[in-house]
Amino acid sequence: MNQIINYLLFSLTLLSITLISSSQVTKTDIDKAIDIPALKHPYLYFTEEEKPVLIERIKIDQECNDILEKLKAEAQMWLYMPVDKNIPIQGKNTRAGWTEYDNDGKYAEYYSSTQRNAFHLAFLYQMTGEQKYADKAFEFADAFCDLTTWTRRAHEFPIIYSRIMPWNVSDDQINFNFDHYNGDAGRTMAAVYDWLYPALDEAQRDRIRGALIEKVVTRVRGDYEFHWWATAYRCNWCGVCNSGVGLTGLALLTENPQLTDIVAESYNRINSMFNELGEDGGWQEGGGYWNYALHTSTFFADALNRITKGKYNLFENERLKNNPVNFPIYLSLPEKISLNFEDSGGGGLLGSSHLINKLATETKNKQAAWYRDEFYGAGNDIFDIVWPRSEINPEPPKNSSIHFETIDWWVMRSDFKNPENVLVAGKAGMNDDPHHGHLDIGHFVVHWQNEYFIRDIGKDGGYDEKYFDDLRWDYPQASSIGHNVVFVNGEKQISAKMRKQEWIPGVGGDVEEFRTSQKLDYVRMNPTKAYPNKELKEWKRHIILEKPEITIALDEIKAEKGSSLVVRFHPGVDFEVEKDFVFLEGEKGKMAVIPIAEDFSIKTGKHACHFINATNDFFWVPYFDVEVSSTKEKTNIATVILPVNSIEEAKQIVASRKLNTDNSGNITVSFLANRKELSYEFENRKGSLVLKK
Numbered sequence: 001m002n003q004i005i006n007y008l009l010f011s012l013t014l015l016s017i018t019l020i021s022s023s024q025v026t027k028t029d030i031d032k033a034i035d036i037p038a039l040k041h042p043y044l045y046f047t048e049e050e051k052p053v054l055i056e057r058i059k060i061d062q063e064c065n066d067i068l069e070k071l072k073a074e075a076q077m078w079l080y081m082p083v084d085k086n087i088p089i090q091g092k093n094t095r096a097g098w099t100e101y102d103n104d105g106k107y108a109e110y111y112s113s114t115q116r117n118a119f120h121l122a123f124l125y126q127m128t129g130e131q132k133y134a135d136k137a138f139e140f141a142d143a144f145c146d147l148t149t150w151t152r153r154a155h156e157f158p159i160i161y162s163r164i165m166p167w168n169v170s171d172d173q174i175n176f177n178f179d180h181y182n183g184d185a186g187r188t189m190a191a192v193y194d195w196l197y198p199a200l201d202e203a204q205r206d207r208i209r210g211a212l213i214e215k216v217v218t219r220v221r222g223d224y225e226f227h228w229w230a231t232a233y234r235c236n237w238c239g240v241c242n243s244g245v246g247l248t249g250l251a252l253l254t255e256n257p258q259l260t261d262i263v264a265e266s267y268n269r270i271n272s273m274f275n276e277l278g279e280d281g282g283w284q285e286g287g288g289y290w291n292y293a294l295h296t297s298t299f300f301a302d303a304l305n306r307i308t309k310g311k312y313n314l315f316e317n318e319r320l321k322n323n324p325v326n327f328p329i330y331l332s333l334p335e336k337i338s339l340n341f342e343d344s345g346g347g348g349l350l351g352s353s354h355l356i357n358k359l360a361t362e363t364k365n366k367q368a369a370w371y372r373d374e375f376y377g378a379g380n381d382i383f384d385i386v387w388p389r390s391e392i393n394p395e396p397p398k399n400s401s402i403h404f405e406t407i408d409w410w411v412m413r414s415d416f417k418n419p420e421n422v423l424v425a426g427k428a429g430m431n432d433d434p435h436h437g438h439l440d441i442g443h444f445v446v447h448w449q450n451e452y453f454i455r456d457i458g459k460d461g462g463y464d465e466k467y468f469d470d471l472r473w474d475y476p477q478a479s480s481i482g483h484n485v486v487f488v489n490g491e492k493q494i495s496a497k498m499r500k501q502e503w504i505p506g507v508g509g510d511v512e513e514f515r516t517s518q519k520l521d522y523v524r525m526n527p528t529k530a531y532p533n534k535e536l537k538e539w540k541r542h543i544i545l546e547k548p549e550i551t552i553a554l555d556e557i558k559a560e561k562g563s564s565l566v567v568r569f570h571p572g573v574d575f576e577v578e579k580d581f582v583f584l585e586g587e588k589g590k591m592a593v594i595p596i597a598e599d600f601s602i603k604t605g606k607h608a609c610h611f612i613n614a615t616n617d618f619f620w621v622p623y624f625d626v627e628v629s630s631t632k633e634k635t636n637i638a639t640v641i642l643p644v645n646s647i648e649e650a651k652q653i654v655a656s657r658k659l660n661t662d663n664s665g666n667i668t669v670s671f672l673a674n675r676k677e678l679s680y681e682f683e684n685r686k687g688s689l690v691l692k693k
Helices: 002-022 027-033 051-060 062-080 106-128 131-145 180-199 202-220 236-251 257-274 287-307 318-322 326-331 353-363 366-375 382-386 470-474 647-656
Strands: 402-404 409-412 423-427 444-448 451-454 486-488 510-516 520-526 538-546 550-558 564-569 574-577 582-585 590-596 600-609 619-629 634-643 658-661 667-673 676-685 688-691
Touching: 027 257, 051 062, 051 106, 051 382, 062 106, 062 131, 062 382, 106 131, 106 180, 106 382, 131 180, 131 202, 180 202, 180 236, 180 287, 202 236, 202 257, 236 257, 236 287, 257 287, 287 326, 287 353, 326 366, 326 402, 353 366, 353 382, 402 510, 409 510, 409 520, 423 520, 423 538, 486 550, 520 688, 538 676, 538 688, 550 667, 550 676, 550 688, 564 634, 574 619, 590 647, 590 667, 619 634, 634 658, 634 667, 647 667
Parallel strands: none
Antiparallel strands: 402 409, 409 423, 423 444, 444 451, 486 564, 510 520, 520 538, 538 550, 550 634, 564 619, 574 582, 582 590, 590 634, 600 619, 658 667, 667 676, 676 688
């Protein structure tokens, strides 16, 4: 029966895609929208007529002037640098590190530096008109064009074949000749071709054009059904790859006007990807991959919008236009890094100054302008010149907390920029992203004083050759064992998708309620269906942020009597386990994790981690568990997480803690903190608790 249901669901998905595609943009539409005979290079991001505006901007704007002066200084080195035409050997197992060629990084450096140098020098030629920059840019471009392929080894058949395919992709995948590196290369070299065109002779133009056709166009054109990323609309690859293909088509229209077909394909597929953004801007893969998908797609969106004179404007997509920067704003932390969830985040700010500039300008979004002004300093990229700061009046978001309803992530905080205020963030949603998702439904983190006191492991250790196949779920980084969730008799969360197996619908959880106010934020999650439910019968997790700094968690767990219940936490700072609480000590502050339950114990553990990579060292990831043996079908376990000055202060709070249940099943959690009694009442409604308003 399940096979029949899954088949019907898959058939309906294909039917819906077919119906959508029948009304999508066609080659004929693009032909009508672009006056190809009138195109004159450069035209992708600016024309010869528009160039004086950029040159004047460089003169009068210190930020833009600094960018160009830095480029000129770097170019002095490149001009005298001999371009090595001896291509380094690319390792066969670059994510495993078995040989010196896998480890030395020489091929990767050659790959990135030749295209980067060509790109920067080509832009300098456009801004200065000096032929020396064009000549050297072509030398680097020629070397990059000489590579046999622009696809990187990690995404070729022997390694990527065992990958679990994401949503909307068939399991029957055997063609891997075009990856996101290739998409980036197509995007970069399309700009190089466009900018160098006036300075090159016919043979030089054909050298770059020929490489773009060979390594981008012919690998994809007419063969979209054989590329898994073509319909992976909830995956960043869709934007990266299609943008590279589409920009290649646009750049070559003066010689190959027939390539409007791939331009139409890129428009349709990127638009379908934008449709998978949440109604509130959320992106299931996480912040870093939101950035990769949006950033690369924006280049194609801008070029197509300009060349069609606004006829085909991807910035008008409702999902993008309505909330262009909600996700990066709310995932940003005071120290200008991003929340570390799943495989994504934990690094710098999400987006880049020029991307936020562009989104603010095109969508007229005031929060985008505010995010740019408040979180970013001076721009440092070529496209900070091409896409300058917007003239939109900045306006901060009205609320500092949010529930991303489409993906069921949430963030609770008092404000965006004060590190002395606690941030609590977590997620429910579906376990249906086998590409970059983790089995972490019900998980949450606590961030304070620019440190994670309760953390997410993220993708600590990096990627290796097995991380994207079924072995992924054995890694603590991706498994529920490495997250701050609940376990009953050791039962772990499951994935909705395993390799070459049918999708299991409904695996995951949801946010049942979210409230926010100046004083207190509250979320109630139900992660029950993220588990097989052989041991765990039901789990509801309540999280309260008593602003600005006290976190209260209440876990309602249903299981057979005598079950072993575990509430797990991964500390991000040094910690010490006392008899009935845990003392956390960071660089600038101290916190206590105080369980409130009957007959609990606290035990420490650690995950043994060694990625399948000869160059990675073994490492431990510590955690601690609050353990309870259930004496009845339903068990309530509360946890208070709050700043303290000392272990002695923590002990005083411990002595005041209470978890009371009345005859109606209502629960009250109370304790003394800062010489004040705090009490939280949960009303029993049909067997489940809800925080009383």
